[in-house]
Amino acid sequence: MFVFQVLAPLSLFILSLFFIISRKPKPKRSSTTKSYPIIGSTPAILANKDRPIQWTSDLIQGSPTATAVVDRFMGDRAILTGNPANVQHILKNQFPTYQKGPLFKETLFDLLGNGIFNADGDTWKFQRQVASHEFNTKCLRKFVETVVDTELSQRLIPILEAVAADKKVVDLQDILQRFAFDNICKIAFGYDPAYLSPSLPQEQFATSFEEAVMISCKRVRTLLPLTWKIKRAFGIGSEKRLKESVSQVRQFAKNIVKEKKKELAEKSSLETGDLLSRFLTSGHSDEDFVTDIVISFIVAGRDTTSAALTWFFWLLSKNPQVEEEIFEEIAEKSETPVFEEVKDMVYTHASLCESMRLYPPVPVDGKYATRDDVLPDGTRVRKGDRVSYHPYAMGRLEMLWGSDWADFKPERWLDGRSPDGVEEKKWSFVGKDPYTYPVFQAGPRVCLGKDMAFLQMKRVVLGVLRRFRVVPAMVDGVEPEFVSYLTAKMKGGFPVRIEERATS
Secondary structure (H helix, E strand, C coil): CHHHHHHHHHHHHHHHHHHHHCCCCCCCCCCCCCCECCCECHHHHHHCCCCHHHHHHHHHHCCCCCEEEEECHHHCEEEEECCHHHHHHHHHHCHHHEECHHHHHHHHHHHHCCCHHHCCHHHHHHHHHHHHHHHCHHHHHHHHHHHHHHHHHHHHHHHHHHHHHHCCEEEHHHHHHHHHHHHHHHHHHCCCCCCCCCCCCCCHHHHHHHHHHHHHHHHHHCCCHHHHHHHHHHCCHHHHHHHHHHHHHHHHHHHHHHHHHHHHHHCCCCCCCCHHHHHHCCCCCCHHHHHHHHHHHHHHHHHHHHHHHHHHHHHHHHCHHHHHHHHHHHHHCCCCCHHHHHHCCHHHHHHHHHHHHHCCCCCCEEEEECCCEECCCCCEECCCCEEEECHHHHCCCHHHHCCCCCCCCHHHHEEEECCCCCEEEEEEECCCCCCCCCECECHHHCCCCHHHHHHHHHHHHHHHHCCEEEEECCCCCCCCCEEECCCEEECCCCEEEEEECCCC
């Protein structure tokens, strides 16, 4: 009752201000936002609460400097930028100034704890240093030739064969999440959850994980943090569900840690060949801390690559000429050993980069300003401001990609012309600088798993497209909705039919 007495008047106050100030509906695609005393841009934020990524992208696209400032409730302020000079400033030149900070740490702590994605300083450095040993060429080759290839041939392909034979509709997003989850658990923890089984069972962990991520991210976006803190204190509503979900997720991760500890104790000569073994033998074996690490790597390995592949297969269905080019490249690689086969798939690599330009797995990444600063474009930053770079918006900026930015064109990433200007069939990849294309972050926190992610995605593309066509099973004219929590999702999943390719 007390909570209702506190929250009800506060909610009525905000709603009253909203209706008084915004006498007529605000256009959702406005590239500017008005700010008022005390409530800031609350009316615009509320009007776009169901499309925050698209709305903030519109603001950035409509700004001459590709930077937008949004005043939030009670003087809180968010700065969002798609300006490459600003991105370099934030991620590299002034790296110590822009940290995860207390705001994000507190909001995401229940789920991520002190894991690498929620840590700063020595805690972050230690985790990064230990994890870096897992991404050398030897480990990458093992990952592709044993882990990914086994999961592909023994689980993913047989499931797609059955779906094609039965002419069923299946949620490809769910299948890819299961595939990626099995892979990250096997390579990082030496554990096989076998989530990609033929029956595709509804697992408690997956359900709890999705809910924990969703509620945690809603905390970050809330206008009044006091509301979720009160609900947490009284154990009601979404905070009650979050506590239950996080408990399930942490128990799953703790069980993995306990099993690995037992394995290491029983086999003292066991080679510390996986990430979890490295952490447990590094002198930091506190169970809660290692559990935080496990959860962070599940987030990284399960959700990012599966999100990228989901949108990639959607874009391929809309661009058959690109699919045909990829299929030709696959046919050329038929006799090549697995690792070299996927490593050298240049056109496929470019297609994945182009897909992630339009639909980045992490569309916005937020930082916290630890001191006053000025960005290269002149935007003033106050200590305590939320400062975010916006890969989703950056992929849509004409100043970076030209007037045809909305087109899906892998050729943006390729050079295939001879000196006399005649187009050659053999492509060479031409990358973009990481501050124009910060899909994998940049600077000291650049993604360690970038090469591993590309190898896994290319192996999936090769394995799937060599045998099948992926056909969206949606109502004609209806496009999937892009939503984001910690990572991007296709709202409601990606229903598809799988068709066997005709053999020549």
